[in-house]
Amino acid sequence: MIRYEYSENGYQGWGAARGRFQDEFLVRLFRDMLRIRLIEEEIERRYHQDQMKTPIHLVIGQEATSVGCCAALRKTDLLYSSHRTHGNYLAKSGDLKAMLCEMHCRINGCVGSRGGSMHLIDKSVGMAGTSAIVAGAIPIAAGSALTAQLQGLDRVSVVFFGDAGTEEGVTSESLNFAALKKLPVIFFCENNFYSVQSPLATRQPPREIYKWAAGYGIASVRVDGANVLAVYEAVREAVKRAREGGGATFIEAPVYRFRAHGGAGDDSHTGYRDTAELKAWEEVCPIETYFRFLADAGLITIAQREHMHAEIMLEVIEAFDYALASPNPEEKDLYAHIYSD
Amino acid sequence: MIRYEYSENGYQGWGAARGRFQDEFLVRLFRDMLRIRLIEEEIERRYHQDQMKTPIHLVIGQEATSVGCCAALRKTDLLYSSHRTHGNYLAKSGDLKAMLCEMHCRINGCVGSRGGSMHLIDKSVGMAGTSAIVAGAIPIAAGSALTAQLQGLDRVSVVFFGDAGTEEGVTSESLNFAALKKLPVIFFCENNFYSVQSPLATRQPPREIYKWAAGYGIASVRVDGANVLAVYEAVREAVKRAREGGGATFIEAPVYRFRAHGGAGDDSHTGYRDTAELKAWEEVCPIETYFRFLADAGLITIAQREHMHAEIMLEVIEAFDYALASPNPEEKDLYAHIYSD
Amino acid sequence: MPWDEGLVNSLVYEAPDPGTGRSLGYAKAINEALDIALAHDPGVFVLGQGVDDPGAMFGTTRGLQEKYGAARVFDTPLSEEGMMGVCTGAAMNGMRPVYMHNRPDFILLAFNQLVTHASKYHYMDNGQTTVPMVVWAAIGRGWGSGAQHSQSIQGLLLGVPGLKIVMPSTPYDAKGLMLAAIADNNPVLIFEHRWLMKKDGTVPEGFYTVPLGKGIYRRRGSDITIVGASHALEVALQAANKLAADGIESEIIDLRTLKPLDEQIIAESLKKTGKILVVDTGWAMGGVCAEIGCLAAEKWFDYLKSPVRRVGLPDIPTPAGYTLEQFYYPDAEKVAGVIREMVKK
Amino acid sequence: MPWDEGLVNSLVYEAPDPGTGRSLGYAKAINEALDIALAHDPGVFVLGQGVDDPGAMFGTTRGLQEKYGAARVFDTPLSEEGMMGVCTGAAMNGMRPVYMHNRPDFILLAFNQLVTHASKYHYMDNGQTTVPMVVWAAIGRGWGSGAQHSQSIQGLLLGVPGLKIVMPSTPYDAKGLMLAAIADNNPVLIFEHRWLMKKDGTVPEGFYTVPLGKGIYRRRGSDITIVGASHALEVALQAANKLAADGIESEIIDLRTLKPLDEQIIAESLKKTGKILVVDTGWAMGGVCAEIGCLAAEKWFDYLKSPVRRVGLPDIPTPAGYTLEQFYYPDAEKVAGVIREMVKK
Ligand SMILES: Cc1ncc(C[n+]2csc(CCOP(=O)(O)OP(=O)(O)O)c2C)c(N)n1
Numbered sequence A, B: 001m002i003r004y005e006y007s008e009n010g011y012q013g014w015g016a017a018r019g020r021f022q023d024e025f026l027v028r029l030f031r032d033m034l035r036i037r038l039i040e041e042e043i044e045r046r047y048h049q050d051q052m053k054t055p056i057h058l059v060i061g062q063e064a065t066s067v068g069c070c071a072a073l074r075k076t077d078l079l080y081s082s083h084r085t086h087g088n089y090l091a092k093s094g095d096l097k098a099m100l101c102e103m104h105c106r107i108n109g110c111v112g113s114r115g116g117s118m119h120l121i122d123k124s125v126g127m128a129g130t131s132a133i134v135a136g137a138i139p140i141a142a143g144s145a146l147t148a149q150l151q152g153l154d155r156v157s158v159v160f161f162g163d164a165g166t167e168e169g170v171t172s173e174s175l176n177f178a179a180l181k182k183l184p185v186i187f188f189c190e191n192n193f194y195s196v197q198s199p200l201a202t203r204q205p206p207r208e209i210y211k212w213a214a215g216y217g218i219a220s221v222r223v224d225g226a227n228v229l230a231v232y233e234a235v236r237e238a239v240k241r242a243r244e245g246g247g248a249t250f251i252e253a254p255v256y257r258f259r260a261h262g263g264a265g266d267d268s269h270t271g272y273r274d275t276a277e278l279k280a281w282e283e284v285c286p287i288e289t290y291f292r293f294l295a296d297a298g299l300i301t302i303a304q305r306e307h308m309h310a311e312i313m314l315e316v317i318e319a320f321d322y323a324l325a326s327p328n329p330e331e332k333d334l335y336a337h338i339y340s341d
Numbered sequence C, D: 001m002p003w004d005e006g007l008v009n010s011l012v013y014e015a016p017d018p019g020t021g022r023s024l025g026y027a028k029a030i031n032e033a034l035d036i037a038l039a040h041d042p043g044v045f046v047l048g049q050g051v052d053d054p055g056a057m058f059g060t061t062r063g064l065q066e067k068y069g070a071a072r073v074f075d076t077p078l079s080e081e082g083m084m085g086v087c088t089g090a091a092m093n094g095m096r097p098v099y100m101h102n103r104p105d106f107i108l109l110a111f112n113q114l115v116t117h118a119s120k121y122h123y124m125d126n127g128q129t130t131v132p133m134v135v136w137a138a139i140g141r142g143w144g145s146g147a148q149h150s151q152s153i154q155g156l157l158l159g160v161p162g163l164k165i166v167m168p169s170t171p172y173d174a175k176g177l178m179l180a181a182i183a184d185n186n187p188v189l190i191f192e193h194r195w196l197m198k199k200d201g202t203v204p205e206g207f208y209t210v211p212l213g214k215g216i217y218r219r220r221g222s223d224i225t226i227v228g229a230s231h232a233l234e235v236a237l238q239a240a241n242k243l244a245a246d247g248i249e250s251e252i253i254d255l256r257t258l259k260p261l262d263e264q265i266i267a268e269s270l271k272k273t274g275k276i277l278v279v280d281t282g283w284a285m286g287g288v289c290a291e292i293g294c295l296a297a298e299k300w301f302d303y304l305k306s307p308v309r310r311v312g313l314p315d316i317p318t319p320a321g322y323t324l325e326q327f328y329y330p331d332a333e334k335v336a337g338v339i340r341e342m343v344k345k
């Protein structure tokens, strides 16, 4: 039984996009999504080797949200994230080697092996903070936005979270405060219909999340999370609103994760969701649908894609090699940064 | 400057009420409101004597909500309350002597001098629990409603809270859960526009509270909190819905407290609200407007009111005398009920 | 997903639960307790994130929804504070909720309802209300749990009046303490440890309880008294068994319940050994170790022959990485070292 | 509204802050600290329920909004967890929020942000982030505060790595510690006590700080060491002054900061007296008393001549009624009794 359906139109009607955007930009979005996919597939492939002693929450199937969003941000804009960090980190130009070192518990990991995959942070590119606690980063992003407002910066803060994140009381508190102060913040909800293995219907009454958010008196939209251009456009508008003093925006993007909540591989066989549901969503894979769109528009060929693929894999393998060759922490490293001076 | 205005029509259009309700019932509502007012005025009068060593949060001006609501409830229905308990307790038929003993810190207080005025509880009449923490009783009432549902009882649980209660995340969580499970619970929000001395506008964006609550997918209405019949009707409908399995209702009732947030007397002179605002609301005093309505309908005379007044004052003075003559706790009393066997 | 599994399996439990009879896994023992309680008392219900999913909360809730229905065994929204309040309200009205959490860290979201409401109503309304509820959580460790998924919070709650705190360490206790906790008329916290979840032990069939507030000797000896609970005790036992080869005989007390505390058993042992080491899965500072260490110096000062010692976590957030974890968590070697020092004195 | 006022005024402070110079009220001293910090550093902002209302948080925030504007001094929605997160996010980005609470009880709503976020980011991201924020609250007592409006929660937080905890007891310290806390690059909790709010004392004008982590002798003596902070110290001082008439000379250490703790000053005094009494405004069990009591038995066992003692609150929720409160809270008489017993031993 398919419980949650894709209800959008893919790239139908997006033909005009080619004129609106530069070709390079359109191709870059594809490459960015493909890169995330390939990195995650490689992580997945190697995960059973137990060299990466860290939980993983793959975004395979959800690449368009991170890429579409970050394409609309400046490097100085700040991105906050949840447990599902990989896509956010990579799309915000986080360093791949530092990420893989972190996942391999190496001292030169992006947070020195203190955080693991749920804490991929790289402040130099605006990947500003994550939380392993559902909704934990949401008020923090509001505080980040308050800072920009108090300091008169035109910086935007964005926070990613899942559908379950909307059930935590602190999310309501954050929406209320953001609306009250007209904060330059974007609440980006990736609604993948599940929290671990719990379907939305066991956690929320029938209602549309973005409409609920609108009840706080902020702009709130739903956008096709499988369509990188739609995401880009929605975020661009929200960013414009934020920079112009128009306040917060809530974005709900229906997406689907192709893998288990955590770890490698799919777990649909355990029965909490129907494999047919997964299959249906794989049909609207954000990478493949976009590839077809680009190919139809004559912007990319299969050969070009293959070349791109090889190029990325080279980078990925090198990064893995680098991580595996990197040193482990020593005992003294445990004692650094307990307090800040 | 009048920041918050009364925007309802009083008893205009309620002429037909006389046919719908029994005369006695209509007069009893008046007497119940008057009784609360007189009790509170006596508390206020005596407060400076410092015999009542307990915070007080008077409901003077807000009597119609408690009385109208409780008139629509059965004794077995459960009422949960906040710091502002007096009206709830009295309207739910809580014992006056036990209340005054509690406020005088006597051992025969309704909770044995452990709770003071913020914890007026009398389970024998369904005054089931309070919290001194804003919104603290809201999820508890949801749990109470869940119990009725699990036990197949047609009991309704009601929880009172203020406008600020809607800002706490747990309120959102409770609304979500109540909607999800279709719980027989009524969320009764007395919106008096202030939290202590903070106006609504510094705490919430411009939006209507009951519309926000509707975003959770439950029935949500606004009702004139100065009109006891309107409150009664709204609660009656909500009770019906709850008993019939139709789930939760949110009721927003705009009201105005004629006194300071806590303690005796008004504090408008400190400047957080305009005395003109208070004056304007005193014009639509729930007791006086209803008295005029009843008098116009020929259901009560000034002489009858005076008699009623005297009767109540007799009860009140006796109850105060009783409280003052009651014994204080002893040291051993401190040690009872630390754990339940 | 290896998530902890590897480490769990690599632990060797050298001291299985004593007694003969049926051997059962730890999680299954809890599952049995819940099953019995649900069958026994219609007021019992079980809730928590994923209690009805294929993972079934480490297997502790497996099959319960099928057997008792979705009204009595149900998944929850991600709303810890709200659900803690719902449990409180249900308990105040005669139900016996068992609220399950994957990690104690998530209970921190619900401290207002737990600390300021559930634990206080009974006292606050002069005994009119009782709040019989169980809040269960499994302490996380390893595989990158890190600072936000590994916290042992029993120390934070120890001082809160009205609460009871239980930390089992064997399948036998896990079942018997769960049944005792459900039967208790007060809010009872049960902190499990992930690394015990695969332990096997003797578990009687049917209903039995292990009384709250009573410790038990896990090892007899006269050189030193070691006091603790849950996985910390497992480590201490390993250390003690090692040292037995050197002729050091440790007496080990499994407290089972941290609050109320079985002072009598500690006093009895300390009188004999004159030395006390307190171990805990939480931070050594300000928590369980501190309380029991202070108690020894306060009530049994005359028994003490050498300084009180504690082995818990250092005053540092938990690092996520594997190597750093090895430096962070005290192991049997470390505990053995402390015992050696103490016995020498 | 008498709410506490009567009791506050009835307290006689026999030991005013030493030193000469301007005398100032406690709340006004805090007000000055905030004023100086706001003037000094544009990153500082002050928020909390009612900081801009006529009550002005006991007067501590009076006039600040007028002076620094509504952007930097502002009232908040009733959303403690959310606002704690907002403060954390602002602090992570270079601001220095000062988040004021009427009562510590309300901080329990925000434990997830405080304990699992604010205190951990600096460590968790390897020092990339600092979280310089101050969370201030005044402990309630009396006039029916009761179980939900009187909690001293320092004991619950003592074990949490990454936090600092400050409890001033004089106007001088209230100002100097506030300025030090704001200047500190870590999350710092300041727990005040309502009954100190009307105390007067010597307070220098302008900017100065009292260093975090350093205790101070409030009284010198050689019979016993009394350790504590805030209002508990006030009570201990009264007891000590009473006993001086009988020739009992107590040494009293005001810790000022509970975390990090000034172990040196305790050790120094204990070496001399051999006896230690720990006092706290919170529950005696599992909190500040337990930690320091345990520390004494662990690190300074050889100095100890008699059992460690603690005077805090009993393991009972706070009753609201006046008479019950008299039995609940330890007074100078009670503390004097304990000192007498200890000195006799
Ligand atoms: C407060 C809290 N409760 C429970 C968890 C355990 N948990 C981790 S991820 C997760 C699922 C969250 O679902 P959602 O927010 O929809 O994000 P998704 O994983 O689907 O991307 C849960 C329940 C947690 N991390 N924090």
Ligand SMILES: Cc1ncc(C[n+]2csc(CCOP(=O)(O)OP(=O)(O)O)c2C)c(N)n1
Binding pocket: B083, B084, B132, B133, B134, B161, B162, B163, B164, B165, B190, B192, B194, B195, B196, B261, D049, D078, D080, D102, D106, D109
């Ligand atoms: C969580 C929490 N924060 C702050 C307070 C302090 N406080 C007590 S009553 C009150 C006002 C609440 O306003 P509202 O909910 O509108 O109720 P009203 O007093 O207006 O009836 C506040 C802030 C509290 N009791 N609990």
Ligand SMILES: [Mg+2]
Binding pocket: A162, A163, A164, A190, A191, A192, A193, A194, A195, A196
């Ligand atoms: Mg999800």
Ligand SMILES: [Mg+2]
Binding pocket: B162, B163, B164, B190, B191, B192, B193, B194, B195, B196
């Ligand atoms: Mg209000």
